[in-house]
Amino acid sequence: MGNPTPTKVSLFLNLYFVIFLLLYLKTRLISQPGSSILVTGPSRAHIELLPVQDPQGCSTIHDLPDHKSKCSYVRSDPGCRHKGYINYLEIFYCTLGTWPFLGHAGLFLWLIVLFYLLGNTAADYFCPSLESLSKIMRLSPTIAGVTLLSLGNGAPDVFASIISFTRTGNGNVGLNSVLGGAFFVSSVVVGVISMSIGPRRIAVERRSFMRDLLFFLFTLLSLLLIVYMKWIGLLGSICFVSIYFIYVCTVSAMHLLQGSRRRKPNPIPVDQSYHDDMGIPLLGYIEEDEKSVDVLVDDGLHLQESWQGLDSSIKTSLVQLLQLLELPLQLPRRLTIPVGSEERWSKPYAVISITLAPVLLAALCNTQRDHVGFKDGSVTYLTSGLIGIVLGNIAYATTKGSDPPKTGRSLWLSAGFLMSVAWTYIIAEELLSLLISVGIVLGISSSVLGLTVLAWGNSLGDLIANTAMAVHGGPDGAQIAISGCYAGPMFNALIGLGLPLTFESWSKYPSQYEIPRDESVYEMLGFFIGSLLWALVVVPRNGMRPDRFLGVGLLAIYFCFLSLRLARTTGLLEVLR
Template identity: 30%
Template sequence: MGNCSYSLETGPLAINYLEFHYCVMAEHPWMSFTMLCMWLLLLFYLVGHTADEYFSPTLSTLCRKLAIPFDVAGVTLLAFGNGAPDIFSSLATSTSGTMETGVNALLGGVMFVTTVVVGAVLQSSPLACVKITPRPFCRDILALLITLGILAIDLPTSTSSMSSAMLLLSCYVVYVLAVVVPSWLSSKTNAQTTSDPYTHGVLFAFWHAPELFPTVRTKYSFVSVPESSPLPSAPAFHVDEAYFPAPTSSELATPLLDTSIKAEITPHATPRQVLASTSSTLHYILLDLLRNATIPMVLVSSWSRRRAFCSVLISPLFVCWIFSRGAFSLHDALICLSISMPIACIVYLSTYPKTAPTSRWICWLFYLLGFVSCVGWIYGLASEVVAVLTTLGVITTLPASVLGLTVLSWGNSIGDLSTNVAIAKGGCAEMALAGCFGGPVFNLLVGLGIPFLFLQKSNQTSIVPWDIHGIVSLISLGLSLLLTLSIGIVYKFSCPKWYGKVLYGLYVIYTAVHVAILCRWI
């Protein structure tokens, strides 16, 4: 009971989880612990689902609207969508004073992806040997090794987070150039075309290229307005997504408060049908309704003027509340409403009830508001994840670094596992394998560079020192990458199926070492 006065950094919901465990649920600690774990799992699901179903389609649309070349989009905006859970989790740890959790989570996530996920891809592939495109494979692994070298040398000796941030972000710029320039030069000489997906290994990590993923697709429709079109309505284009199964119209695309979300139950419906329809409605109300109300999206197949009005009205309030970190007052809310209300009314009066708008300014308003709202959602959810993890660390007395390299990294990487296995089973193991090395480069460089900038802004100029778990992760990751590179070269840029089991073994040994350190066996 003495811990009732113990205070920790809370998330956007301002829930004191430690007080909940030690005071509110003092007589039922196991029930409280179970509830916190279930809540953590739900938060992980919401982070990944928001990134996949809302953020990435919005980024895909922005790439197309801005006519960003696919090479550039793949390593910038689309990479941002793919790595959003890792990046915002790292950012949340920097703003909550637990940066060591974020560093270890990123390293643990890269270790998980480059061993367990790669191993699962090799084991799931119907081929005995998976071919590798040499240039992207070598480039991405070398980029990861160079990044690890920078972390090992710079972080222990640097006294300024700003210098480390600039170094990491500069390396990311060099990496982008290493991806884009060779492709641009080769296209100029007609040696290869950028339309060939197999020339862009890094892009396989980003599942919004329609030509890359012929299987397991989800389709989103967005308005495409031609530069000059006399027609009152413009054609739509589609952004295909290969991550999670397609949401039903009642889950994502249904207009806010539309009666169509209510399942039609016939007089002869079975109890199972009634239960299923009720469950679907509850899922929508509890998990999707708030996001639909606060994330503006232009969905051609299910446009709703009412939902558009509500999302434009509410999203600025939501974004300001999330980023105010508890300092959002009634006065601030009234200012937001005074700005958003006229805009929402204009949108309502200038659009049709069931026909998506073709006006450029309305579409751009929705794209930009949707982008900012998605950032707010993912950052807010990631901050809540960090708050729960910190509480679980206090309850279990586990170091924050251990929770970062295990629970946080697993939660953020499980989506990569399911996606890449599905792609490998569909006969595209080369794509999945290349994505396992392309995505982590962005996550490490940007996922650490941006949080270090925030450390500088908050006057925390000292870099987080390495603990023993971080050093183990750094060494293990470097050795596993060198082994993978060696196997690829020895087998003439192909990976044998049996190597997947070796990677499984490496991750088991890696985890066992951390457990042994935790138990002070070594």
């Protein structure tokens, strides 16, 4: 019997999406951004004493006595308006001001929706496009694992970091989220895997393990030097990003060397050859998982299996109703992201998506620019609309209703990749805006939220997938999982931090870009390096077998760091002193 849980969760998230959208529309209709808000009674005096714009980004809002004055402050102060598309502080203090419990619950549930959208976009659109492109380009699983597929797995962290540095002006969120997620995966996930496979005494491949850890240590030491210097130039940021390309070249060279050895007259047995090839980090690349993904996507099958006792007509009606309720989350992406896979091919969706994709890109470009006039905006939309109409007519004339196009399929996949990148960027931008707003509401530093909520949310999939792969995949699965726990976070650290540092250094050139000051980064890097050194010492001494001793040590290092960071944030250390 099927498990209806995925359907129930998806239905709940979709219904909440509709409710939150209605709250957003109500807020937009009753608010007048930039206008002066008059407040009667005692609240007005408090508003008049406040500066026109809070230089610390709306942090003094907790000095106000009631929700009415806070609502007026939020509407009048530009510092309370972040770079996202929704003003969460206005919804919390104005729309739901008299029901703070509903406000907190609403923000929390919307955070879950955005995490779901971020992960689902990567799983359903981003990664399939990359995997199909890698097959068309005939990349080996090894090369695809450290290039295209690592980009697919790390896209949420990379885009969140880029937006944190370039859009929100709060680079500490991006710095803490990327490092926090990498620390979580390389310590907690590796620790859980080690404790799970320890009794079976499974060994990992020495060269791959040592290579990944040494490159990761060099990355963290380089980052520590950058943070210590408190600035970085364009050349330095390019060199930092280049570490990952050197890593990719090293992986490729080792793979080619292993391949040449396997082609010698004395061949290696098939199983050993396969094991050696799987020693290269594939970052979760397993083709057999595609069937399970398809089953999870098909919610109607779950319902039909779990409701066997119902009449067939009733079951069909309920399935259609739930699929209709699921449209708010699925339809906008389905109508704007071209899909070129045979399993999900649909000519109507293909024509509509290729038509609307340029319009969505135009809207995204307009939102990234400040003070876009009506004339400039209209020209952008008209141009993108004409381009979309031309592309839509070409797609209608050159495609079939049953199968995706054979010729030019790489163009479809590239378009799907581009639009999935656009949607990932949009969702990540909104997620960061929400985290900053939640930090203001709760009075918690946004960097701490990036270290915990954002890092854990983006790393939860790694915990589940890598642990399952290690437990059920045998020696090869354990090798892939361990390698992915180091190679994937290293990609996030080098690209997720290197790209925004390069962008910001380029904008400041020939001056230097000043690194966001956060003394707690030294503490995190110290514990992080300590966890890698622990693995680098323990695993070789144990015959390259991850065990419970390794796992307990990694978990202890991470939770010691987390406890110390939270104690310092909450002021508990000051009380103990």
